Amino acid sequence: MERIRSLSRARGMTVTSALAKAGVSRNAFYSLARRDSILPRTLRALGAGLGVEPEALLTRDDPRAEAMKALLAEVEAIARRHPGVDRENVRHALLLLKRKPIERLRLALARAR
Amino acid sequence: MPARGKPRPGGPPLSAAELRFLRALVRAKVDFMIVGLSAAALQGAPVVTQDVDLWFRDLNDPRLHRTLRKVGSGILEPVGLNPPVLLGEGVDLFDLVTHMHGLEGFAEEMKHAVRISLGSFRVPVLPLDRVIASKRALGRPKDELYLRVLADTRKAVRRR
Numbered sequence: 001m002e003r004i005r006s007l008s009r010a011r012g013m014t015v016t017s018a019l020a021k022a023g024v025s026r027n028a029f030y031s032l033a034r035r036d037s038i039l040p041r042t043l044r045a046l047g048a049g050l051g052v053e054p055e056a057l058l059t060r061d062d063p064r065a066e067a068m069k070a071l072l073a074e075v076e077a078i079a080r081r082h083p084g085v086d087r088e089n090v091r092h093a094l095l096l097l098k099r100k101p102i103e104r105l106r107l108a109l110a111r112a113r
Numbered sequence: 114m115p116a117r118g119k120p121r122p123g124g125p126p127l128s129a130a131e132l133r134f135l136r137a138l139v140r141a142k143v144d145f146m147i148v149g150l151s152a153a154a155l156q157g158a159p160v161v162t163q164d165v166d167l168w169f170r171d172l173n174d175p176r177l178h179r180t181l182r183k184v185g186s187g188i189l190e191p192v193g194l195n196p197p198v199l200l201g202e203g204v205d206l207f208d209l210v211t212h213m214h215g216l217e218g219f220a221e222e223m224k225h226a227v228r229i230s231l232g233s234f235r236v237p238v239l240p241l242d243r244v245i246a247s248k249r250a251l252g253r254p255k256d257e258l259y260l261r262v263l264a265d266t267r268k269a270v271r272r273r
Binding site: 078081082085086089090092093094095096097100101102104105106107108109110111112113 | 126127150151154155156157158159160161162163165206229230231232261262265266268269270
């Protein structure tokens with residue numbers, strides 16, 4: 001929903017005017033916003049109204065990005081607690097802590113080679 | 114073609130033979146622990162090291178010598194100012210340590226060693242705090258480089 005709002009705003013439209021231009025009723029739109037599954041017809045119409053591919057309206061959740069965001073949030077929490085800490089050191093340490101100890105040691109030895 | 118289990122040039126670090134040696138030490142109940150940067154790496158420190166330092170309570174321990182014979186190895190006595198070294202393939206990755214600067218004696222430090230899994234067995238490892246204490250005591254330029262990384266890793270580990 002936020003994505004549709006920002007795309008509309010970028011094109012000088014309100015969500016209401018974008019819906020009107022696309023011929024999508026407010027009910028259909030809010031129903032779409034509440035649902036986990038998407039109605040392709042509504043999406044296509046909205047995309048055409050906004051001049052973008054329907055896929056552009058979808059926020060894709062990349063699990064790797066989500067995992068990295070969580071890790072970076074953890075780095076920030078540590079940095080807040082320990083001012084002066086090197087974030088890079090902490091990030092690498094946290095990444096290594098996700099691996100098995102034997103893999104950590106192998107990495108340390110491999111880098112030396 | 115290299116013999117099975119032997120470390121190969123360009124092969125994965127910590128070969129089957131090297132792991133077998135560590136497992137044999139553990140099974141023979143030899144008093145030892147992994148120290149230095151390898152100990153730090155096992156505990157999550159993003160460091161680089163060329164060898165695995167093993168601190169033994171007693172290099173004359175018959176259990177150690179039986180284990181060495183079993184894996185076709187032995188100890189070369191100190192030459193000049195060089196410390197004793199392990200001989201043979203499958204053990205040359207390991208360096209012998211008989212004294213750790215800035216720490217208590219082996220028995221006292223062993224009480225606080227952490228047991229870390231290397232797959233089918235666990236090895237005693239000097240805790241990160243104590244690795245830092247030993248590096249601080251040594252005060253060598255190469256140790257100074259790592260102290261910051263080790264201290265930051267400790268903060269990351271404590272958070273978990």
